[in-house]
Structure formats: structure tokens, C-alpha cells
Amino acid sequence: MEESEISNQKSAITMNLYDRIPNNVNLSEDKKLQRALEKWLPNYIDWWREMGPDGFQEKDVWLRTAVDVGSEGWAHFDYVKMPDYRWGIFLEPPQPDAKVGFGDNYGRPAYQEVPGEFRNALRRIIVTQGDTEPASVEQQRLLGKTCPSLYDMRNLFQVNVEEGRHLWAMVYLLHGYFGRDGRDEADALLERRSGNPDKPRILEAFNQPCDDWLNFFAFTMFTDRDGKYQLSALAESGFEPLARTCQFMLTEEAHHMFVGDTGLGRVARRTAQLMKEGDVRELGGIPLDIIQKYINFWFSYSLDLFGGEISSNSADFFAAGLKGRYKEQDQYSEHTATNEIFNLAVVEDGELKNREVPLRNALNEVLRTEYVKDCEKGLARWNKVLNDEGRSERLFLPHPRFHRHVGEYAGHSFDIAGNLISKEEFESRKPEWLPTIEDREYVRSLMHPVYEVGKIANWIAPPAAGIKGKPFDFEYVRL
Ligand SMILES: [Fe+2]
Ligand SMILES: [Fe+2]
Numbered sequence: 001m002e003e004s005e006i007s008n009q010k011s012a013i014t015m016n017l018y019d020r021i022p023n024n025v026n027l028s029e030d031k032k033l034q035r036a037l038e039k040w041l042p043n044y045i046d047w048w049r050e051m052g053p054d055g056f057q058e059k060d061v062w063l064r065t066a067v068d069v070g071s072e073g074w075a076h077f078d079y080v081k082m083p084d085y086r087w088g089i090f091l092e093p094p095q096p097d098a099k100v101g102f103g104d105n106y107g108r109p110a111y112q113e114v115p116g117e118f119r120n121a122l123r124r125i126i127v128t129q130g131d132t133e134p135a136s137v138e139q140q141r142l143l144g145k146t147c148p149s150l151y152d153m154r155n156l157f158q159v160n161v162e163e164g165r166h167l168w169a170m171v172y173l174l175h176g177y178f179g180r181d182g183r184d185e186a187d188a189l190l191e192r193r194s195g196n197p198d199k200p201r202i203l204e205a206f207n208q209p210c211d212d213w214l215n216f217f218a219f220t221m222f223t224d225r226d227g228k229y230q231l232s233a234l235a236e237s238g239f240e241p242l243a244r245t246c247q248f249m250l251t252e253e254a255h256h257m258f259v260g261d262t263g264l265g266r267v268a269r270r271t272a273q274l275m276k277e278g279d280v281r282e283l284g285g286i287p288l289d290i291i292q293k294y295i296n297f298w299f300s301y302s303l304d305l306f307g308g309e310i311s312s313n314s315a316d317f318f319a320a321g322l323k324g325r326y327k328e329q330d331q332y333s334e335h336t337a338t339n340e341i342f343n344l345a346v347v348e349d350g351e352l353k354n355r356e357v358p359l360r361n362a363l364n365e366v367l368r369t370e371y372v373k374d375c376e377k378g379l380a381r382w383n384k385v386l387n388d389e390g391r392s393e394r395l396f397l398p399h400p401r402f403h404r405h406v407g408e409y410a411g412h413s414f415d416i417a418g419n420l421i422s423k424e425e426f427e428s429r430k431p432e433w434l435p436t437i438e439d440r441e442y443v444r445s446l447m448h449p450v451y452e453v454g455k456i457a458n459w460i461a462p463p464a465a466g467i468k469g470k471p472f473d474f475e476y477v478r479l
Pocket of ligand 2: 224
């Protein structure tokens, strides 16, 4: 590409790929915003160098870079050193006559500016989403040093640079639509640190250590998938710049979940193979019960990210047309959700009882239910792997009430099947359900890097295919 501007006929928006900050929002026409973001850029690069992948910043990594929007042909693949990655600001093209698609303002023109009365709420939504992006990069920063293969290392770095781009996406909205407070929030996004007791990241799942590859795969399977559902709900937003931003982020997010889903499937496959040979531990594999405990841990923490089951915020955001349901336009014909009732089990007087909740107040739970259905598909794929390898054991999702720290079930104890139990019973059975220190140490003891082209660690099976038509034994990272 030689032109400094490529006009994309399909989307009729201009890709400015060679600006200091690549973008398709005509940044050069808004000098004030451009200056503000160019001021933020070096701070971002400093953050990346300090908190991004440790030890591989000067290596050539075969990465995809967004060069267009839309689902076809939007990415360019080549070797790049991560600090030179072209992070940019890309939104899906605007829809002519976009309308608010749900809530009290259903059918009115979409908001091109932040509605005044929802300014604080909307800023909070964007900051909370934005905070998860750098947080995950921080959580994963040491994993390159124990990668099971160069293929996996490349996927890790791909996820990392794209989380960095997602941070850019949210920072663009903060700078572009929230003035002074937005700029302050954008600075704070580079100041908090995952797991730091003094300045932690906002959401708990993003302060949990992600220091081995089983954690990484479970995180990208379950926690990135929460991101998919949050972004999908925001992609429906009546605040159009947010909707268009999230729509494009979802295009990138699919690969992150692919990494987690296939990663855990490959671990399960290798474990099943080793089970045929003898004792999995003696053979240096990860026993199925440890895989199950990691699933329990990350699934339950990821459920918390959806917020309380009964939530006036969710009702307000929906009413205002800011945050919709999953596939609001495709899946529903009635978009005000005013008269419906949602039935929910809640704890009352030490027992589980049914409570009727106005649907608008239960929208976090509605979104969480969609998420659980999606996770179940992953479990079915892994169980098919076990079946194909001749095993009758099965992996499963714990009940959504299990091990919760947010919402109606926080502060109560449930077993893995969702039965209310005493705190004492939970504590005594916890080692059956959640990774123990010994489990974590065992998994960590297997994490030795494999840096040779085409080689793979013993505890995981190779992928079914490489990336973008390249074979598994392609040199994905030049060390
Ligand atoms: Fe992300
Ligand atoms: Fe992601």
C-alpha cells in the first residue's frame, strides 16, 4: 500500500493507516483530539514496555494488524516487533439513520453525543471495559517465558497487542466524548496495575494471577468470553460511537476465545492420550481433575463480571438505550422489555426461594445466561475430544451459583451443583473444587519453554492447523 490514504469503497470510510495513530475516524480533521491522543501515545508505549510481554519486545512476531473494518480481509499478517505494532482507532462504518434500538427512547435517532443525564454512567461503563484490556496484558506478561510452542507464544502476543488496541478504542471514546474527565480517566487506565494492592484494576477477575498456561487458556476461554458478551450488549448501544467501536472489537475478540477454547481442548486431548499410557502425573501431563478445577475457578470469577442478578443499573442502562441485550435486534421482536417478569432463585431465611423480578432489573442475568449457553458449547467440544480419545470421563461447568463474589449468591456457600451448603462444608470441600496451592505448583512445574520451531511441550497436543494457512512448524516468533 503506497497511498497514505486508502479509500475503502465497501465501507465508504477512509482508512488513515499511515498517520501517527492509524485510524478511520478522520483524526487529522480534529486537531484538538489528535493532539490529545498523540500526547497519550508515548505514555501508552512506556506502559507497554514496562508491563507488556516480558523479554520478547525486540523479537519479530508474526502478527495480524487491523488495516480495515468488516469481517473480510480486515487484517494484514507480517513480522513485527511488538512496540512497533500499529495500534489504531477503528470503528465500524456508521449506519445511515441509525436509531436507538431498545428502551424508553426506542426508535428515536441514535445519540451522536453523550446524553447529559447518562454521562457519568456511560463514562463508568467505558472506563470499566477499558480497564480490563491493559489488565489482561499485565496478567499475562510473563507467559512468553514458559510457552509450550512458538505457535502458542505467537497467539499469546497476538491477544496481548489486540488488548492494547482495545484500550485505544476505549481511550478514543474517553478523549473524544468526555472532555477533561475523559482525559483524566485515560491517564488512570495506564496507572492502575493488575494485582497491585494500592492501585488494583477495577474488576476482581483482572487482579487474579494468570501465571501459567492452563490459567491463560481458561482465562481466554471464560474471561475473554465475558468480554464478548459485554461488547455485544454495548454494540447494540444507542450511543453510536460506542456501538461502532464495540462492533469492530468483537471481530478481534473471536481469536482470543479461539485460543482459549482450542488450548483447553488440546490440553484435554493430551491428558486423554497420556491416560491410556499410564499415570498422567508420572507422565508429565495435567490430570483431568486439575483441568476441571481451573474451569471452576475461571468460570465462576467470569460470571461475577456480569454484575448483580438484580440490578437497577442494568434497568437504567437499558431504559436509556445505552446497553442492550445480546443480539437485541436479531433475537427479540419487543424492545422495551417493560411488562415481562423474570424468575430468579434467591436466598431468603437460609433457603433458596423463587423471586419475581421485572425483566429490566434482571438483564445482567439474561446476558449471563446467554454466556453460560456459549460456554457449554466449549465443554461439548472438549468432551468430544475426550470421547474421540476413547475416554468416558467428562468435563463440566459448575452451577452458576457456585463460588460467587458478586450478586445474590455472594456471601452464601453453594456446592458445585448449586445446592446451598454451610460455609464450613464449603471450606472443607474446597480442595475438591478449586485449584489448591499444590495443584498450582504442580501445573507450574510443567511450564518449561519450548522455543524450537515445530516442537511442543509434553502436556499439550499440537493444534489441528496453524495460523492463516501457515503450518504448525512455521517460525511464528524469530528468537
Ligand atoms: Fe479486549
Ligand atoms: Fe480479548
